[in-house]
Amino acid sequence: MATLRQLEYLVAIVDEGSFTRAAERLDVTQPGLSHQFQALEREAGGPLLERLPRGVRLTPAGRSMLPHARAALAEAGRATASARRAAGVSTGELHLATLYSVSSGVLPAVLGRWRRQHPGVRIRLFEHRRGDEMARAMAAGQADVAVGPLPEGWEGTARHIGTEEFLVVTCADDPAAAAPGAPGVRLSDLAEREWVHFTPDSGLSDILEAACAAAGFRPRVAVRTEQASSAIGYAAAGLGPTLVPANTVPPYFGGVLLRPDPPLRRRLTGYTRTSPDPVTASFLDLLGDHAPLMPPHVGRRLRPAARTDRRPPRERR
Incomplete structure (x- = not known):
């Protein structure tokens, strides 16, 4: 052997x-x-x-x-690290696999809190473009835990950590942001627009394509990018609308956020190949308690229809 x-x-x-x-x-x-x-x-x-x-x-x-x-x-390296953690050794590495969008949106706050609580345990991060790519890497033993959508038929341990919401980002003077009466925007109303899309190897590309297909059209492309953060910037600059997880939106940017009607959501989980050791289980608990799936600043920026009545507030009755 x-x-x-x-x-x-x-x-x-x-x-x-x-x-x-x-x-x-x-x-x-x-x-x-x-x-x-x-x-x-x-x-x-x-x-x-x-x-x-x-x-x-x-x-x-x-x-x-x-x-x-x-x-x-x-796997041998992780077995040693797991044994050390189970024995109370407070040093080592936790190997974490995730998607690019989750890495930029959900994980920074969680990992900051983790670092304060476990200063001796380093994080080794493996970032993936697509959920199926990450699932194959996890099946091959890449990481202790993965954070993202649960692969279909996954046989290991999985823990639901919450549901993230996708939002339409567009520029401040976009007519869609001023449409009267609606609580958000129907994607079908944007069928003739050119979109800030994602590269074909990005999982966000599949999500945008599926959402538009459900609304009865295929999105025309103004520009493609791999990262949600870049898409937000391009959409705010007026290149076209885009669709991103709410938690990837920064506190300050020059665009407008609209909730798709009907809403578009994605369940996130933390999943492992085997039963998690105590440190991995602790990370999953922290993730479930503190993952910022809808940060407060995003909720405050969500903009339903702008009013068509442009009179100053004192003149409105």
Whole structure:
């Protein structure tokens, strides 16, 4: 059976591109590394690497083994950290996977509070563009806990932490912000507009496309960006409306916020592959208690229809 040390050698050789540099990185002799790697290849039943004049190249067997080797090493590291935390050791790392939008909207306040409560436990953050990408990484053992929408059919531990709301962002003089009578804006009323959209590999792109499809149209694109924060800035500058999680909206910006009618919401969870250790469970508790899904400044900025009566307040009856 392959040992963790042999798997570490495989990963180091691939990452460094040569046996010599891998031996230097691991502080072992090159003959010793080569001997252990040959034992790994015998265990695997054939070559894992092709030696080239300038580097190495994975064989099909090597390409198949490499992601499992990385996952095994990551899992071993987390097993040690979990045992140390369970034994009361207050140092180490908590590995956290999340989406870009959740990272910028939900996590800063939570991680700030976590740092004050657990100053000796570092956070290693893995950010993903899409929920399905993050789920695959979690299944491969990337992190202790993931924060985002719960993958369909997930078999590990999951804890609901709340529901975030999506809002339409547009510029201050947008006619949609002055439409009388409505509590927000129907996306169908924006069907002829050009939108601040997201790059196709962003999960926010799927959400915008699905919301517009439900309203009966496909959004025309003024500009695409990968980040919600950039989309907010472009929409406030007048490039077109966009749709973002409420918690990604900064306290001060020059645009207008409108609630879609009907509302658009997304459930967020913290999920793990196995039962969480005490520190991971503590993080999930903190997340559930303090995740800013609708920050107060956003609620105050939400703008329903502007009044068509433009008389000064004293003249209104």
